[in-house]
Amino acid sequence: MIPISLKKLCKITNGILVNKNTLENNNIIINNISTNSKKIVSECLFIALIGKNFNAHDFINEAINKRASALLLEHRVKSKIPQIIVKNTTSALGKIASWIRKKCKANIIGITGSSGKTSVKEITASILKCYGNTLSTFKNLNNNIGVPLTLLNLDNSHKFAIIEMGANQPKEILYSTKLTNPDIVLINNIYHSHLDGFKSFLGVSKAKQEICSGLSEKGTAIFNSESHHWSKWKKNVLNKNVFWFSIKKKSIVC
Structure with a gap:
């Protein structure tokens, strides 16, 4: 994967970055993206997808406990972890993928x-x-x-x-x-x-x-x-x- 900053991810997804006030959070670079809370690795963004029979927002705490660097969600949660809030996480996933393909x-x-x-x-x-x-x-x-x-x-x-x-x-x-x-x-x-x-x-x-x-x-x-x-x-x-x-x-x- 091509490394992407949180600031760039916000621009790509038309999202809003929350918990961005610290220098450390502003400088976070994402080198991995996962839609599975069980497969969080170093420098990872967790994207909480929503489907007909599931809602990955239910597994946000697991992603946080596994030390995800940031979250991409459809609604803000009570946590100090950086969060990008978008209207639709599935659409946001596609926008990120399209950006990487073009690069x-x-x-x-x-x-x-x-x-x-x-x-x-x-x-x-x-x-x-x-x-x-x-x-x-x-x-x-x-x-x-x-x-x-x-x-x-x-x-x-x-x-x-x-x-x-x-x-x-x-x-x-x-x-x-x-x-x-x-x-x-x-x-x-x-x-x-x-x-x-x-x-x-x-x-x-x-x-x-x-x-x-x-x-x-x-x-x-x-x-x-x-x-x-x-x-x-x-x-x-x-x-x-x-x-x-x-x-x-x-x-x-x-």
């Missing part, structure tokens, strides 16, 4: 698909590790929390990063790819999956194509020509390098 020069590859994306991610990472320091998504932590947590681990030693992006409903991949701003995107395939969230096969296709929305200006897109609906989304990759791959058909470069 790093690694070549970023975004991978999605209805099936096999974790395997493709692992194979790609294994190959690229032969050519330079490579970061990749841990296991299948590919949602709106997992993607920014992966990006937090980027630093200037990385030459490559392989980011897996999954979704259960529309706009989730759009969010992840806007944070990631990949140089290359790969859509492995499109099948009938998560139809409760996407409503239809066409909905699945639209969601997977969201990954192209964050593609860098001179980016490259790689598609499976055996999948459906590609003709509908060509506008998303205008002026980009496009490669098609297939088991049954001859590959094409557009």
